[in-house]
Amino acid sequence: MRRERSGRALPAIPTRPTEVEHQDGGGMGLLTLLAWPLLAPYKLVAGAAGAVKQQLDSELYSPEQVQEQLRDLQARHDLGELGDEEFEADETALLQALDELIRGERGRRTTR
Numbered sequence: 001m002r003r004e005r006s007g008r009a010l011p012a013i014p015t016r017p018t019e020v021e022h023q024d025g026g027g028m029g030l031l032t033l034l035a036w037p038l039l040a041p042y043k044l045v046a047g048a049a050g051a052v053k054q055q056l057d058s059e060l061y062s063p064e065q066v067q068e069q070l071r072d073l074q075a076r077h078d079l080g081e082l083g084d085e086e087f088e089a090d091e092t093a094l095l096q097a098l099d100e101l102i103r104g105e106r107g108r109r110t111t112r
Contacts, residue, residue, distance in 0.1 A: 063105070066098040 032039075059065065073094065077087040 061097075061101060063098055063101045066094055066101060070094050070098070 070091065073082070073087065073090050076082045077084075082090070
């Protein structure tokens, strides 16, 4: 709080927002603005990596991929490469994964 020469307290003077700081708080801060040249390459790489991860996840963890794994598992069991216990354990895990993927896809479709 500012003080007059006589020692009385003066009311606080409201400051106007600068061009960088908006009243709604949605603008960039001065520090962010100054650091932008240093942060831009990191943000671009992080954004690209996120897009690649999302694409890989959608390909690796798609219902079609899990169904293909189930077919391969069945074929290996039919050829005698897998025992009954191992087949049942793997089949149960894959069926649970497929169920979760299908429920997840339905959830995403209904929330859009």
